[in-house]
Amino acid sequence: MNFSKYILFLSLFFWFGNAFSQAxxxxxxxxxxxxxxxxxxxxxxxxxxxxxSLDRHTGIFGLQTKKDIRRSNEILMDIVKTDNTVFKELKILLDYRTTVQTEVESKSNESENRNYGFIKTINLLRGQAQKLQAEAAENNRQTERYQYFLIAAVALIMILIFAIIRVKSTKAR
Structure with missing residues (x-):
C-alpha cells in the first residue's frame, strides 16, 4: 500500500512538473x-x-537652428538604439522559438522511434505467437498419432494375449 502511494506521488509530481515547465x-x-x-x-x-523636431524651426526667418538639428539627431540616435535593442530582443525571441521547435521535433522523433519500437515488438511477438500456435498444432497432431499407435498396440497386445491363452487352453485339453 505504501509503495502505491509513493508511485502515485511520483507520477503526480512529474505530471505537474511537466505542466509547470510548459507554463x-x-x-x-x-x-x-x-x-x-x-x-x-x-x-x-x-x-x-x-x-x-524636423518640423520645428526656431531660427530666424523660420529656419532650423543647430540646436534643432542636434535635437533631431539625438532623437534619431535614440531611434537607432531602440532599433538595435529590438533586434537583440527579436533574436532572443527567435532563438527561443527555435529552441522550442527543436524540442518539439526531438520529442516527436522520440515518440516516433518509441512507437516504431512498439510496432516492431508487436510484430515480433505476433510472429512468435503464430510460430508457437503452429508448433502447438503440430504437437497436437503428433500426440493424436501416438495415441492411435498406442491404442493399436494395446489392442494388438490384447489380441496376442487372448490368442496365447486360447492356444494354451486348447493344448491343455
Missing part, C-alpha cells in the same frame, strides 16, 4: 513578446518626436 516556457515567451511590443511602441513615439 513557464509560454510565460517566458509571452514576456519576451511584451518586451518587444513595448520597445516598438517606444520607437513609434520616438519616431513621431523625430518628425515633430
Amino acid at each position: 513557464t516556457d509560454s510565460l517566458a515567451y509571452q514576456l519576451q513578446r511584451t518586451k518587444i511590443n513595448n520597445l516598438l511602441a517606444k520607437r513609434s513615439i520616438t519616431f513621431n518626436q523625430y518628425f515633430q
Whole structure:
C-alpha cells in the first residue's frame, strides 16, 4: 500500500512538473513578446518626436537652428538604439522559438522511434505467437498419432494375449 502511494506521488509530481515547465516556457515567451511590443511602441513615439523636431524651426526667418538639428539627431540616435535593442530582443525571441521547435521535433522523433519500437515488438511477438500456435498444432497432431499407435498396440497386445491363452487352453485339453 505504501509503495502505491509513493508511485502515485511520483507520477503526480512529474505530471505537474511537466505542466509547470510548459507554463513557464509560454510565460517566458509571452514576456519576451511584451518586451518587444513595448520597445516598438517606444520607437513609434520616438519616431513621431523625430518628425515633430524636423518640423520645428526656431531660427530666424523660420529656419532650423543647430540646436534643432542636434535635437533631431539625438532623437534619431535614440531611434537607432531602440532599433538595435529590438533586434537583440527579436533574436532572443527567435532563438527561443527555435529552441522550442527543436524540442518539439526531438520529442516527436522520440515518440516516433518509441512507437516504431512498439510496432516492431508487436510484430515480433505476433510472429512468435503464430510460430508457437503452429508448433502447438503440430504437437497436437503428433500426440493424436501416438495415441492411435498406442491404442493399436494395446489392442494388438490384447489380441496376442487372448490368442496365447486360447492356444494354451486348447493344448491343455
